[in-house]
Amino acid sequence: ELKVEQNPLFLSMQEGKNYTIYCNYSTTSDRLYWYRQDPGKSLESLFVLLSNGAVKQEGRLMASLDTKARLSTLHITAAVHDLSATYFCAVDISGGADGLTFGKGTHLIIQP
Amino acid sequence: DAGVIQSPRHEVTEMGQEVTLRCKPISGHDYLFWYRQTMMRGLELLIYFNNNVPIDDSGMPEDRFSAKMPNASFSTLKIQPSEPRDSAVYFCASRLGRGGWNTGELFFGEGSRLTVL
Numbered sequence: 196e197l198k199v200e201q202n203p204l205f206l207s208m209q210e211g212k213n214y215t216i217y218c219n220y221s222t223t224s225d226r227l228y229w230y231r232q233d234p235g236k237s238l239e240s241l242f243v244l245l246s247n248g249a250v251k252q253e254g255r256l257m258a259s260l261d262t263k264a265r266l267s268t269l270h271i272t273a274a275v276h277d278l279s280a281t282y283f284c285a286v287d288i289s290g291g292a293d294g295l296t297f298g299k300g301t302h303l304i305i306q307p
Numbered sequence: 308d309a310g311v312i313q314s315p316r317h318e319v320t321e322m323g324q325e326v327t328l329r330c331k332p333i334s335g336h337d338y339l340f341w342y343r344q345t346m347m348r349g350l351e352l353l354i355y356f357n358n359n360v361p362i363d364d365s366g367m368p369e370d371r372f373s374a375k376m377p378n379a380s381f382s383t384l385k386i387q388p389s390e391p392r393d394s395a396v397y398f399c400a401s402r403l404g405r406g407g408w409n410t411g412e413l414f415f416g417e418g419s420r421l422t423v424l
């Protein structure tokens with residue numbers, strides 16, 4: 196059974212600081228996705244990582260994928276309040292089931 | 308495109324009542340997924356369809372849950388009878404098949420928040 200673990204699950208940080216969210220998964224996969232969810236809202240796709248070594252950046256967020264280590268990171272640079280949300284990673288099993296398996300999410304609060 | 312459309316957005320019902328949630332996927336997407344989100348269990352895949360055919364329903368918690376997809380533009384998730392522990396947000400998502408330039412990315416609807424009293 197595929198397991199996807201995120202850490203930390205809760206993170207409170209100050210504006211202007213840098214931090215990294217980690218996503219580990221238990222089986223082979225060459226596709227990993229990051230989503231953002233605001234309270235009471237839907238899940239919004241942030242990044243799609245499709246190969247080992249893939250790196251994607253959008254504004255203050257950067258995501259990377261190491262398929263050999265089964266690890267993805269979401270790095271936040273100089274955090275701002277608007278980035279407060281819950282961030283999920285999700286894994287697509289290579290050649291397996293068609294759904295995505297999600298981590299528990301990281302609830303991020305950025306304080307002024 | 309209008310995105311994935313779900314209804315109702317909110318539903319409050321009493322235990323024992325039937326609940327039907329509806330979903331219209333993005334036009335042209337051939338996969339449709341139903342997820343349930345709770346604080347305790349996070350996001351759980353309940354069932355998914357490919358070209359209107361149910362492929363994997365192993366995530367459906369009990370026989371009280373059923374899902375259908377009569378055509379490419381409509382799916383329902385039904386709970387009968389409903390119980391308080393079914394209270395959750397139910398998300399529908401759709402995507403294109405993997406391969407070629409398709410990333411396999413899921414596009415989610417706004418969700419249906421169900422409260423069973």
